[in-house]
Amino acid sequence: MTANSSNEIKDWCTTHLTEKIIRKIDNDQTSVVRSYKDFAGNGWFESLNIFEDPETFRLLIEAGKIVSGYSSAISNIIGVNYVCAMMLTTFGNDHQKEIGKKVLTGDILTCFSLTEHDAGSDIQNIKTTATQTDTDWVLHGRKYLSTGAVVSDYILVVARTSTDKPLNKGMSLFLVPREAGGIEIFPLEKIATNEYASCEINFDSVRLSQDSIIGGQDLGWGVIAFAGAVERLMIAASCVGLSLTILKYLNEYTGQRIVQGRPLYEIQLINHQLVDMTIKIKAADLLLTNAVELLISGKTPTLEICGAKVFASEMQQEISLAAMKIIGGRGYLKEYPVERWLREGLLSLYAGGTNELQKNIMARHLQKKF
């Protein structure tokens, strides 16, 4: 990473993620993986340890904003892989750290598998288990909505390792080679970013080596709590980035579109909406920056992180929908990018946990705080 990395990332996006290319990679899995490898191959992120190297983490958040302003599919694949890389390089053993570094350079792809059919918001209901034998671990269960599984080399899987203990004291995170015997993957069709499929995965007595656990046996809760915090910040960053792109587009569009003899922008009802968007994007960005800085300083800013995610994602939905109205009937056409932004942006409502879940967490922390 150099002082100029952020500008280099912008330049990379301008060249590699033009509107024409983004349309082309829509529904094309190979192109998305190729783009990820190309992005990561630039070497902007050789390691990702928030506390040892805060600058790299700041750059990751900045990259999240920049890339999502061009393509949600690419920011999605970067987000999934870099959060996995962070878990591997921060909590992993030497071998896992090496894999994490290769994820950061695009040589290896990973994904994260926590959610199950009956364990989304209700994570306490996780049923997947890993049982230890004399020689190995045996993983058994079915996961849901694991994004990127079908193109990944490794899957980071959450499983119960002590069924007699509460989940936060009895779960572990496993590094599972996708090619291990007993794994079946089924891509699920989505309303957007199908080129980076979310998948159902069946683990049928998958045998894993003794050293497959990341971060220690029964200690998975701490690892995924940390990853969740980073993921929420990445989501907030992607909402800020996408919203900025929509605002820029609306400024240009309303300046050129003539309605009743004058540019749409001159109608106060329209330009006030753009002003409101500007204020909200700035507010979301400041909430995000505040949460990032608190995390880097070693604090556990749960209220700030969840708050930044809730505010940014709700703002981004509001802006996407307003854009659909502001550009009129063209908003409904595939020819214009606005409908794609609306569809792709909806992911922020679920990723990193729904906003209702964030507010439940915040409510618990508020009570402790006051």
Ligand SMILES: Cc1cc2nc3c(=O)[nH]c(=O)nc-3n(C[C@H](O)[C@H](O)[C@H](O)COP(=O)(O)OP(=O)(O)OC[C@H]3O[C@@H](n4cnc5c(N)ncnc54)[C@H](O)[C@@H]3O)c2cc1C
């Ligand atoms: C495109 C996409 C990609 C995803 N990628 C991944 C991934 O890579 N890995 C992974 O593990 N998971 C992934 N997920 C899963 C995601 O984290 C879950 O969808 C999310 O946690 C919600 O779980 P659920 O869908 O089961 O909803 P449910 O738990 O069924 O919740 C349904 C609704 O009820 C609300 N609700 C539930 N409980 C409460 C409560 N106590 N109080 C108030 N409201 C409540 C929820 O907010 C939601 O609105 C992905 C999801 C999507 C849509």
